[in-house]
Amino acid sequence: MDTLLLLTILVVICALAFDFINGFHDTANAIATSVSTRALSPRKAIILAAVMNFVGALTFTGVAKTITKDIVDPFALDNGSVVILAALIAAIAWNLITWYYGIPSSSSHALIGSIAGAAISAAGFGILNWNGFIKILQALLISPFLALAFGFVMMSLFAVLFRRTNLYKSNKGFRLFQIGTAALQSFTHGTNDAQKAMGIITMALIAANYQTSSDIPMWVRLSAATAMGIGTSIGGWKIIKTVGGKIMKIRPVNGAAADLASALIIFGATTIHLPVSTTHVISSAIMGVGSAQRVKGVKWGVARKIVITWVITLPISAILAGITYQILNLFF
Known part of the structure; x- marks a missing residue:
């Protein structure tokens, strides 16, 4: 088999594997609040998330073109297939x-840091598209702060609107509402996160001269959406426990506010074709909701560990990718 074709096939397989892992890694974020408040059983939450992730993944392609x-x-890119692999x-x-x-780390940071690190290892810092790269970094940096603010405002709004409502009745109502917000959350996750694998497969096709434009082929969209959906169906119980309970004690009203705030941020980023970290956004929205209710109610020690992981993910993944490229380059 031709080496270039073999490399392209390996890239496609690895990209779909990344999407699959992203599915069970990040799905936990999308359904953690609805599972922790018992608005949905784990099984129903995962089925809902898998379907909505698949639908969301097929709906948009703007983020994929950005990647x-x-x-x-x-x-x-010279030797582009090896860089991407x-x-x-x-x-x-x-x-x-x-x-x-x-640890609810960011798949987006990991992928973007890895692309940059492998490319720099192959051709130096000049190979980066600095305008686009900085724009993406700005979106990744600003979105958690926006989610924190949106979560705070959303929870404050709910507190005013439902201040005279019986707690039992409001909890019951918000559990039903959370089914809708969990579906919306999963849909927006698909519109943004599944796009990243589509973008990198298209990038590999261009680098191997199998494609001459940045348009996303339908088979790429379908395969990435399917991989994300299957990965979602596996679930990520360890991360559900962290996001759904270790940041703060979540009640139905908190979960609904956090889901709605983070879904708005993610979908807003999708509409302007920018990748954001669903992990960052959802965790930050939960922190914002907790701060609006009671600042001391947020377990800031857990939050600090999550933030540290966010910070180190991009440089560590870049270094890992740079080393991996040098090893692969010996064989290809």
Whole structure:
């Protein structure tokens, strides 16, 4: 088999594996609040999330195009298939490490850091598309703060609107409402996160001269959406425990406010074609909701560990990808 074709096939397999892992790694974030408040049973929550992730993944392609061309120009990459394969291996490795320890790390940071690290290892810092790369980093940096603010405002609004409502009745009503917010949360997750694998597969097709435009082929959209949906159906119980209970004690009204706030941020990013970390956004929205209710009610020690993981993910994944590229380059 031709080496370039073999590399492209390996990239496609690894990209779909990344999407699959992303499904069970990040699905936990989308359904953690609804499971922890018992609005949905774990089984029903996962089925709902799998279906809505699949639908969301097929609906948009803007984020995929951003991943394809805004970090590194795929037309300018020499040995591009090896660069992309190294990036995927590093991102998958970091995702599995953080999943094993139950840390809600960012798949987006891992992938973007890995692409940049492998490309720099191959061709130096000049290979990066700095305007696009900085724009993506800004979206990743700003979105958690927006989610924190949105969560705070949403919870404050709910507190005013339902201040005279019987607690039992409001909890029951919000549990029903959470079914809708969990579906919305999973849909927005699919519109943003599944796009990343689509973008990297398209990037590999361009680098291997199998495609000449950044348009996302339908088979890529379908395969990435399917991988995300199947991964979602597996679930991520360790991360559900962290996001759904260790940041703060979540009641139905808190879960609904956090879901709605984070879904708005993620979908807003999707509409302007920017990748964001669903992990960052959802965790930050929960912190904002907790702060609106009672600042001391947020377990800031757990939150600090999550933030530290966010900060180190991009450089560590970049270094891993750079080393992986040098090893793969010996063979290809």
